[in-house]
Every structure is written in C-alpha cells, then in structure tokens.
Amino acid sequence: MIGAGAISGQYLAVIERLPILQLTAVADLDLTRAAEVAQKYGASALSVDELINSEDVDLVLNLTIPAAHAEIALQAIAAGKAVYGEKPLAATLSDGIKIIEAARAAGVRVGSAPDTVLGTGTQTARKAIDDGLIGTPISATATMITPGHERWHPNPDFYYQPGGGPLLDMGPYYVSSLITMLGPVRRVIGAASHTRPTRTIGSGARAGEIIDVAVDTHVTGVLVHESGALSTLVMSFDAAATKASNIEVHGSTASLVVPDPNRFDGDVELHEVGGEWTTLPVSAGYRDAGRGYGIADLAATPAGQDGRASGELALHVLDVMLSLLDSADQGVAVDVQTSCQRPDPVPLQDAPGGVVQS
Template sequence: MTDRIGIGIIGCGTISKTYFELAPKFAGLDIRACADLSREAAEIKADDYGIRALTVHDLLLADDIDLIVNLTVPDAHYLVSHEILVHDKHVYSEKPLALTIKDGKALGDLAKKKRLKVGCAPDTFLGGAQQIARKALDDGLIGDVIGGTCHVLSHGKESWHPNPDFFYKSGSGPLVDLGPYYIAALVNLIGPVKRVGALSSSAFNMRTIETGPRSGERIRVETPTTVHSLLEFENEASVTLSVSWDVWAHRHPPIEIYGTKGSLFLPDPNRFGGEVEWAGPDGQIRRLDQTGHPFAVANVQQNRTEYANYRSAGLADMVQSILHGGDFRCSLDRALHAVDVMASILKSGETGAFVDIEHSAKRPDPLSAAAANQLLQ
C-alpha cells in the first residue's frame, strides 16, 4: 500500500493558503490539484504551488485524487461534500460540517454506504496547548471537572472582511463561525455534551462594511449576534459559552476549566499554541510546561509575531486512518456532535427551553508528543 494519498482542494479562497502551505509538512499528504468556481483563483493557486488547476467536475473525476478537501463557503459545505462522496472520494471539510444535523447525518449515511471516510475541521484541539491541558486533566491535576467558562467576544467581521454577508445570514453568526473551536476543545477536555440552554439576541439590525471595494455598504443581520449558553456534559459538568459580535472590548480569558482540586486556564482554541496555566487550592497560578510537544512550537510568523499553526494535522491524522486503519480524531461523529450542539443552542435561544443533544460522540484520543511527531514529515 502507498504511504501517500492524492489530495485535491475545492475552494481557493483565503483559508486555502493555510492548507497549501502547511499540508506538505505532514506525512501522507500529496496535494495534486485544485478547483474553484473562479478559474482564475484556481490557476493562481496552481501556479503558486506547482499543482494542476481543474474544473470542479474534472477534479471530482480525477483518477489520481483519493480525497478532496472542501474549503467552500459554509452554506455550500453539505452540497459539495455530498458530491465528493457521490464520486467515490473521501472528504475533509472545513467547519462546520453542515448547517443542519439532518444534512450532517445524510453525509454520514452516504459515507457509510460508500465505505468512505469524512473528516472535518477544526483540528486546533490537537495543538500543543490543548493537548497539554488534556494531559493535565487526564492526570488529575485539578481533580474531577465540575464546570467552566468560555468567552469569544468581538465586534464582528465587517471591520476587516470585504464580503461579510454570509456571517450575518440565518444559520450563521458568531456561534456557527467560532463555536466549533470551543466545542471541539471542550469535547476534547471534558467529553460529549448532554443538553444545552441559551439566550440570544442581536444588538444591531444592520452592519456597515468597513473595508474593500464594498466599503460603506450596509448589510442586514438575520441571525443572533450574541448567544449566552449553558452546556451540561455527560459527566454532569456545566460550562457557560458566551459568543458575541456586539462587544467592543472585554477582559475575559478564552477558556477556564474548574475542578474539585483547582482550575485550568487555556488560550484561544482557534490557535495551536499559547500559555496554559493552572492553580490549586493555594490560588497560586503556575504555567504548564509544553516543552517537547511539536505542535506547541512556533512555526509561523505574522506581523513580526511567531505562533504555532499546524492546520492540516487533523487531515494528516485522517489520512493515516485511511492508509492504516483505526479511528481518527477530527471524525464525522465529532463534527456531527458539534453541529447538533450549535443547532440546539440556537433552538434554545429561540424557545427559552433546554434542548437535549441527540447525536453524542466519544471523547477523542489524546495526541501525545510521540503521536504528533509521527504525523509530521
């Protein structure tokens, strides 16, 4: 059996650069072709990275492509992933897997029928910071987890994104855009969610685009832009998750986890690195040592700041599963669980009642330093 998988990419927008540049650092990943509704966009990426530019149709039919990465806009994720499976290819999708649990389950049913695998971002919970925190919890550093808080608050996308329309349409919003990072992190740390309750609102009915050729254009808000939710986990821990695009500034940390013997403080789960701290009964805050975990090492520089970015780690883990068997961490079940949690939070925000989660998922296996090294070239 070959030790590499032929990979194609559909969607050559902003996020594609990350995959084109980081995927070659991982074992088993061989990006061979790309496609986009804009032929010009595909050709630019093909020229930049020495691969073939194809139409979407031709990429779906390409004999040397075994897996396709779906980097289209979120409301196209289901349809594109469905077509990839119809054409007998594995699929790895950017988050979210789908906008409804019905569509997500349909992908799962088709994949099972075709004996294909479906994976889905985010994979940031495989980062050094999140995995060091996971080990601390597994080792009992703060005792049994009883609760926590999560905050992801800003004033939205329109200040920097030239086409922010989708983010404010029905079915989108800050929960769908940023919630997957926090839900994936929490499931990795604590386990699956059992039920949720929420309150939701929108502070502004219209938003003004502030950058690009459409600067000054007004767009309508069709989805909640502030959601405060309470997540009850199957182990009976309860965690608050507050997401908003109505907040100008705040001083909340991204994630805090509380246990019977102490507290754990985690960085932004949209990043692979960052400081992890903890405190015991004495209240003294200490930093956890991340030395030795390869996905904690800064490997990217932006605006003179170095940080850890190992996107494609989840894809590499999936490819190893295709090549050698076994489970992989960014699985369809966990992506479905995240979709169910987000849809249920939005439903609770509308009704004011708690909503039970129908689709559970196992807590993913931890990714040790040794296992992470095996994913790298």
C-alpha cells in the same frame, strides 16, 4: 481543494511542508484564482465536477462557504472520496447526518475543522485533566467577544446568513475544545439576541457597503456534559472586547486557563487550591501545528479508525450549537440528539505520520 479563498492560504502553507499530503487539484468559482493557486503549487486547475471525479484525488478538502459544505461533501462521498471540510460540518443537522450516513455507507472517512484542538494548547490542558491535576472536573467557561468580522473581511456576507453568526463561525473552536477536554454534551440551555439588522463592510473593494443580518449575533448558554460538568458559553459579534480567558476549566482541587482554541499552541496555567498560577510545561499535542494537521492525522490513521478531527465529532459539535440556538428560540432546555466518542489524545510529537517539521 475546492475553494481558494482567504482561509486556503493557511492550509496551503501546511500542505506544502507535510510530505504525507500532496495537493493535486484546485477548484474555485473564480477560475483565475484557482489557476493561480494551482500553478504556484504544481497542481491542476479543474472544475468542481472534474476535481471530484479525478483519479488523482484521494481526499477532497472542502473550503467552500458553510451553505455549500453539505452539497460538496455529498458529491465527493458519492464519488468514493474521503472528505475534510472547514467548519461547521454543515449548515443544518439533517445535512450533517446525511454526510456521516453517506460516508459510512460508502466506506469513506470524513474529517472536519477545527483541528486546532490537536495542537499543544488544548492537548496539554486535556492531559492535565486526564492526569487528575484539577481533581474532578466541575465546570468550564468559554468566551469569544468581537465587534464583528465585517470590520476586516472584504466579503463578510456569509457570516451574517444562516450557517454563520458567532456561534456557528467561532463556536466550533470552543465547543470542540470543551468536548475534547470534558466529553460529549447531553443537554443545552441557551439565550440569544439579534441587535442590529445590518452591518457595514469596513475594508476592501466593497468598503462602506451595507449588508443584511439574518442570524443571532450574541449567543450565550450552558452545556451539560454527559460527565455532569457544566460549560458556560458566550459567543458575540456585538461587543468591543473582553479580558476574560478564552477558556477556563474548574475542578474540585484546581483550575486551568486554556489558551485560545483558535490557535494550536499557547500557555496552559494551573491554580491549585491555596496556591498560585503556574504555567504547565507542554506535554501533549502536535508541535508547531497549523491548519491541515487534521487532514494529515486522518491520512496517518489506520483504516477502520476515525481521525481525531472526525466527522462524528463535527456532527456532535454542530448538534450542540444548533440545539443551543433552538433552546434560545424556544426558551426551554433542549436535549442534544447525537453523541460521540471523546477523541483519542495526541501524545507530544511532531507531524502526523512521523513527518518531522522543517
């Protein structure tokens, strides 16, 4: 694991309870923090270079800031290691393509967050769509409204620099879920705004410090899926709150409310034409999942096949998001350069690899 910051705790909790995974080494710019995590979990505290070249490491979990995702991934691939990274795959499309091409050439696999789409929430919704419960999918809406992460994060600078912003930070959850349910995207139309040049940190040792904003902080747009379905996306760090469903999917005979894609579970609700809202039983996905299930799914996937939270999916998600920003900047519709296979569904089950949860 490279990067032992705030998100690492969620991964560590899952790794500890999945025997298919073993933490062997930890690296971080803060050597003391790396040593503390390593000691707690019975791993070695190493430098980044030592970790990447260690014979005890099969896969590098890349939890660095977005701007460093590509650099670390490419180093690991060059050393023959599989890579699983936090979202987004990279800060630029060219870097994302380099990662996937390097992995193919080296014969190693790449996976990427978010793996929330492997949980029972999104997967139950996908199964309902695949089973024809909504008829022909027509459209979807995806909404994420928050006043900004600087209110709670002690070091929020990267959220407001290239590679951050509401779309690249939170968008991967929503876009990955939409692609999982409705398939890849071929064209986007976007608009965006940059409402404030600075933000004030609200917690931690730096509370009251002012940081610069270098990205758009409210992004909206339409995704044109290859299937013909249209998804409307709103991602904002500028507004107070919303009462809208995180995701809704509408078909020719019924509509679905899909749970928060930043979670692994949640109720899926169905409303048929002329009917009422009903909650569907959980029917697909990994039960009781958490961050790190994408790594376990990758480890349990036969050689020669991609895991469900694959690098190819992450590259397409990155392309969709960056194309949306390009569309907003240019004021025209933009064709998405990449595509991907719709990930395999997850049948209702316990942990990847047949490991039952404790």
